[in-house]
Amino acid sequence: MHLSSSPALTYRRISFGLLVILSLIGLVSLMVLALSPGGFNFLKVLLLIFFSITLPWLVVGFWHAIIGLAIMLFSRDAAALTCPLDPDNDRDPLPKRATALLSCIRNENVGEVERKLDAMLSGLASLKALDGFQLYVLSDTNDAEIAQEEEQAFSALRARWQHEVEVIYRRRENNVGYKSGNIADFCARWGASHTYGITLDADSYLSAETLVALVRKMEANPQLGILQTLAVGLPSKALFARVFQWGMRLGMRSYTLAAAWWQADTGPYWGHNAILRLLPFREHCMLPQLSGKGPLSGHILSHDQVEAAFMRRAGFEVRVWPVEDGSYEENPPNLIEFVRRDLRWCHGNLQYLKLLATPGLHFISRIQLVLAILMFVGSVAWMAFIGVSVYASLLADPGAIQFDANYGFPLFLTVMTMVFSPKLSSLAYVLLSSQRRAGFGGTLRIFVSAICEILFTVLLAPIMAITHTLFIAMLFMGAKVGWRRQERLPKGVSWEMAIRKYWPQFVFGCLGLWWASLFPLSMWWLFAPLVAGPLMVIPFTVMTSLPYLGQVADHYGFWRLPEERQAPKEFLFLEDGALATRELTATDPAVLPR
Numbered sequence: 001m002h003l004s005s006s007p008a009l010t011y012r013r014i015s016f017g018l019l020v021i022l023s024l025i026g027l028v029s030l031m032v033l034a035l036s037p038g039g040f041n042f043l044k045v046l047l048l049i050f051f052s053i054t055l056p057w058l059v060v061g062f063w064h065a066i067i068g069l070a071i072m073l074f075s076r077d078a079a080a081l082t083c084p085l086d087p088d089n090d091r092d093p094l095p096k097r098a099t100a101l102l103s104c105i106r107n108e109n110v111g112e113v114e115r116k117l118d119a120m121l122s123g124l125a126s127l128k129a130l131d132g133f134q135l136y137v138l139s140d141t142n143d144a145e146i147a148q149e150e151e152q153a154f155s156a157l158r159a160r161w162q163h164e165v166e167v168i169y170r171r172r173e174n175n176v177g178y179k180s181g182n183i184a185d186f187c188a189r190w191g192a193s194h195t196y197g198i199t200l201d202a203d204s205y206l207s208a209e210t211l212v213a214l215v216r217k218m219e220a221n222p223q224l225g226i227l228q229t230l231a232v233g234l235p236s237k238a239l240f241a242r243v244f245q246w247g248m249r250l251g252m253r254s255y256t257l258a259a260a261w262w263q264a265d266t267g268p269y270w271g272h273n274a275i276l277r278l279l280p281f282r283e284h285c286m287l288p289q290l291s292g293k294g295p296l297s298g299h300i301l302s303h304d305q306v307e308a309a310f311m312r313r314a315g316f317e318v319r320v321w322p323v324e325d326g327s328y329e330e331n332p333p334n335l336i337e338f339v340r341r342d343l344r345w346c347h348g349n350l351q352y353l354k355l356l357a358t359p360g361l362h363f364i365s366r367i368q369l370v371l372a373i374l375m376f377v378g379s380v381a382w383m384a385f386i387g388v389s390v391y392a393s394l395l396a397d398p399g400a401i402q403f404d405a406n407y408g409f410p411l412f413l414t415v416m417t418m419v420f421s422p423k424l425s426s427l428a429y430v431l432l433s434s435q436r437r438a439g440f441g442g443t444l445r446i447f448v449s450a451i452c453e454i455l456f457t458v459l460l461a462p463i464m465a466i467t468h469t470l471f472i473a474m475l476f477m478g479a480k481v482g483w484r485r486q487e488r489l490p491k492g493v494s495w496e497m498a499i500r501k502y503w504p505q506f507v508f509g510c511l512g513l514w515w516a517s518l519f520p521l522s523m524w525w526l527f528a529p530l531v532a533g534p535l536m537v538i539p540f541t542v543m544t545s546l547p548y549l550g551q552v553a554d555h556y557g558f559w560r561l562p563e564e565r566q567a568p569k570e571f572l573f574l575e576d577g578a579l580a581t582r583e584l585t586a587t588d589p590a591v592l593p594r
Contacts, residue, residue: 068254094132123208225316302348509534
């Protein structure tokens with residue numbers, strides 16, 4: 001019997017819900033006590049409301065950290081506990097051509113995409129598993145020069161592999177529906193020819209063993225509609241990416257294990273590095289165009305979680321396979337690219353407001369949509385909280401907001417502990433094992449990397465909160481959002497570019513410093529986490545983008561991932577010159593279907 005049909009899952013969900021609700025009540029109560037001196041007025045009510053909006057995401061993350069750490073420490077098989085699937089048979093051959101590899105690209109670095117796809121095919125060839133797959137390169141590129149590069153590169157890729165696996169390249173002239181429209185076009189043209197589809201972003205890389213395992217798990221579990229892998233960052237020479245993905249690597253496994261523990265068969269889908277069962281996906285997961293006008297209408301940008309909700313509504317399971325091996329992605333190499341990606345998610349997640357009342361959605365799916373919205377609305381709430389505080393201190397009647405430090409200080413410490421709990425829990429897990437410590441560079445490097453990563457996060461958090469708030473305000477004022485090329489290779493950001501992009505954040509930091517100067521020096525520690533990032537945003541952007549500093553960090557082993565200490569065998573196929581090791585099987589590549 002699967003967990004989805006057992007009482008154990010109900011108990012897990014009730015327990016997790018009670019933990020979250022009681023924690024929310026406790027934190028709100030602390031804030032009420034902190035604001036209670038002098039009674040409540042309109043400004044205090046606003047502060048309480050804005051504070052409460054920021055809490056759900058924070059509290060959920062905290063309990064994910066605690067539960068995830070407990071699972072990692074005390075479970076013999078964390079993956080089996082949180083993703084219970086019927087065992088697959090690794091002796092049976094894969095069904096021929098049943099699985100489509102779907103590489104979705106738009107104005108990407110063509111050579112890098114080709115290199116990863118060739119490496120994946122090489123890995124499958126080494127396992128003699130190519131018969132089970134077919135590769136589709138689904139391009140939405142609108143840059144004529146890049147489109148020409150694509151045709152040449154993927155014609156050559158097809159020629160190299162034409163006697164072993166079929167490679168189809170298709171480019172849409174108009175990217176209607178963005179990535180979900182790209183996949184929908186594949187489903188309409190070729191979906192009926194395949195049983196499964198494995199979705200790949202331009203920066204995705206999966207080992208052959210993982211690709212084969214995904215298919216086998218789907219074969220053994222016909223109730224499974226989507227199986228999402230736990231994608232981890234590929235080793236990077238970009239300093240920003242190294243620091244960010246090191247911290248993300250620490251926090252992600254505990255977070256994902258705990259989420260899978262209670263979400264179970266109503267899990268998330270992140271849009272890439274996952275396998276789909278194509279028939280129900282084609283029948284139930286084609287996305288509607290949101291009605292009306294304004295920024296929340298039109299095609300859905302953040303398609304993945306909606307598709308997961310629709311798949312679950314159709315009666316199929318959506319699960320995360322919480323194993324770190326064999327599934328990789330690349331993280332943005334600098335702050336500008338990070339922000340560009342994040343704002344696209346921000347816009348897409350806000351569109352979920354129009355989908356909350358969709359008939360038939362599972363209750364857990366609605367919770368996931370709400371949390372996805374709050375991930376970005378929480379930034380606006382924090383900025384509103386600060387705005388009310390500034391107004392009260394400068395313009396309101398003296399004593400309009402009195403604050404009891406006896407409650408406020410413990411509240412501040414509690415909130416900051418919750419903020420860093422996902423990373424701290426996994427950090428504790430790493431430090432408890434000499435083998436895990438060695439994988440992350442050794443004890444000393446881990447401590448130095450952890451301290452610097454915490455400072456990095458402290459600087460980044462207010463920058464992103466300001467950026468989200470400005471973006472959402474501009475969005476509802478009519479600003480247009482494009483789908484621009486994502487730069488994935490290490491590339492320095494000029495001082496001029498950093499100033500042009502982030503002068504509003506810097507101005508905010510200057511105003512925050514002036515506001516802090518109105519208070520006693522003994523209180524400045526309260527303002528430091530808010531002001532430091534915006535004040536330093538321009539040098540932060542430039543310095544963390546410098547390829548040289550990333551190379552220095554790599555050389556001395558800071559923010560080292562386990563894959564950098566001992567490269568897994570699938571990385572051998574990614575080495576430079578891998579393409580040259582294969583002999584061309586044809587000299588006159590055919591024109592590919594468009």
